[in-house]
Amino acid sequence: MYPSLLTPAVRAEAQALPSGELPCYVHDLSGLQQHAAAVRAALPRTVELYYAAKANPAAEILAALAPWTDGFEVSSGGELAHVRAAVPGRPLAFSGPGKTPDELAAALAAGVDRVHAESLHEVRMLRALASRTHVPGSPPTRVLLRINPAVPEGTLTGSALTMGGPTPFGMGTEDASEALRLLTGDDCPGLEPVGVHAHLASGLPAGALLGVAEAVVDAAAGLSHRHRTPLPEVGVGGGMAVDYTSPGDRFDWAAYGAGLDALARRHPGVRLRVEPGRALTAYCGWYVTEVLDVKRSHGEDVAVVRGGTHHLRTPAAKGHDQPAEVVPVEPWPHPWPRPAAAGDRVTVTGQLCTPKDVLARGLEAAGLRAGDRVVFALAGAYAWNISHRDFLMHPPPGFRFLGGAEDSTCQVMLT
Numbered sequence: 001m002y003p004s005l006l007t008p009a010v011r012a013e014a015q016a017l018p019s020g021e022l023p024c025y026v027h028d029l030s031g032l033q034q035h036a037a038a039v040r041a042a043l044p045r046t047v048e049l050y051y052a053a054k055a056n057p058a059a060e061i062l063a064a065l066a067p068w069t070d071g072f073e074v075s076s077g078g079e080l081a082h083v084r085a086a087v088p089g090r091p092l093a094f095s096g097p098g099k100t101p102d103e104l105a106a107a108l109a110a111g112v113d114r115v116h117a118e119s120l121h122e123v124r125m126l127r128a129l130a131s132r133t134h135v136p137g138s139p140p141t142r143v144l145l146r147i148n149p150a151v152p153e154g155t156l157t158g159s160a161l162t163m164g165g166p167t168p169f170g171m172g173t174e175d176a177s178e179a180l181r182l183l184t185g186d187d188c189p190g191l192e193p194v195g196v197h198a199h200l201a202s203g204l205p206a207g208a209l210l211g212v213a214e215a216v217v218d219a220a221a222g223l224s225h226r227h228r229t230p231l232p233e234v235g236v237g238g239g240m241a242v243d244y245t246s247p248g249d250r251f252d253w254a255a256y257g258a259g260l261d262a263l264a265r266r267h268p269g270v271r272l273r274v275e276p277g278r279a280l281t282a283y284c285g286w287y288v289t290e291v292l293d294v295k296r297s298h299g300e301d302v303a304v305v306r307g308g309t310h311h312l313r314t315p316a317a318k319g320h321d322q323p324a325e326v327v328p329v330e331p332w333p334h335p336w337p338r339p340a341a342a343g344d345r346v347t348v349t350g351q352l353c354t355p356k357d358v359l360a361r362g363l364e365a366a367g368l369r370a371g372d373r374v375v376f377a378l379a380g381a382y383a384w385n386i387s388h389r390d391f392l393m394h395p396p397p398g399f400r401f402l403g404g405a406e407d408s409t410c411q412v413m414l415t
């Protein structure tokens with residue numbers, strides 16, 4: 001068992017929200033800002049912190065994170081336009097495999113700060129676009145080559161998602177060399193190769209992720225050395241672990257920051273950048289819903305809640321039980337008996353007509369009753385925005401954002 005997963009304010013929301021306004025995503029923006037401030041403080045000053053917007057691109061989240069981050073990583077033309085509008089003027093780095101010519105043209109036209117080029121073809125496309133559109137005298141677009149280098153055996157072991165190895169992401173050493181040659185030629189106006197980017201693994205603890213960072217920095221140094229070209233910016237990606245089975249455990253930002261500091265000292269002249277998504281926003285969101293029905297099915301207690309994986313796909317996508325807590329609600333409005341769990345452990349499903357619509361198995365919820373609230377935690381990242389929202393045409397959830405920019409509690413962390 002873990003200590004309470006809910007803040008008092010979220011618990012109060014869960015109790016107070018009427019059934020008709022459930023399910024509802026509740027976000028704690030002041031908690032998010034405190035967390036982001038602590039992450040920022042744990043990283044060396046020289047390391048840049050970008051937020052990977054795809055983890056949760058809600059405008060309120062982006063605005064809350066803006067003061068604590070150096071920029072935002074976007075992975076599509078849609079994200080680029082959305083983030084630019086939500087946090088105008090903040091630096092953006094544009095990644096993602098399969099960028100279309102239109103997306104690249106829009107990125108150049110919008111004056112995006114950095115493009116992470118994912119392939120040789122993309123570099124050629126960028127060159128063609130820039131040579132047509134670059135206005136002499138205006139600043140060039142900075143390009144980082146997204147690489148997918150061979151890394152020492154075991155470096156990516158244990159990751160939940162692996163972007164290194166045979167995947168659509170980034171380019172191998174030979175293509176990176178050719179890309180750098182193309183970008184450093186005299187015939188390449190409007191583009192400036194400034195560094196290397198990689199995002200090789202997701203879901204690693206601090207020690208393992210430092211190994212990844214070291215491998216990326218080594219690959220960047222090799223490329224820079226072979227081409228006698230400075231590559232001062234090295235993005236080492238995101239992927240800081242969130243442990244859904246043990247929500248009280250947090251990624252060790254202090255150890256990671258100290259390790260990055262040591263790495264940076266070994267490579268003077270290199271500016272490191274990290275771009276976490278999940279580990280920044282997972283903890284600031286809750287999916288609040290109510291139990292519609294409880295039944296005994298072949299000897300097991302099953303509770304059906306309003307909503308389901310079409311709102312919160314995270315447990316289905318990752319194959320885990322979403323951590324949750326019950327908030328009891330009185331009274332029961334009907335004259336007939338209130339359906340209730342007979343045992344201590346309950347499987348919690350949603351309303352979809354598929355056996356895959358399971359949010360949590362074996363939730364400790366002795367006596368769970370219809371009408372009680374179930375609050376799923378760690379629902380602030382890769383939750384609503386990765387969900388198959390139109391399946392079965394249930395209504396969408398509501399959204400509430402507690403606290404926020406005007407809240408001053410986050411200032412305490414910096415002093």
Ligand SMILES: *Cc1c(COP(=O)(O)O)cnc(C)c1O
Nearest residue numbers: 052199202238239240276277278
């Ligand atoms: C998704 C993504 C991230 C963030 O990954 P997390 O596992 O959420 O930290 C960072 N960089 C790139 C390029 C990504 O695609």
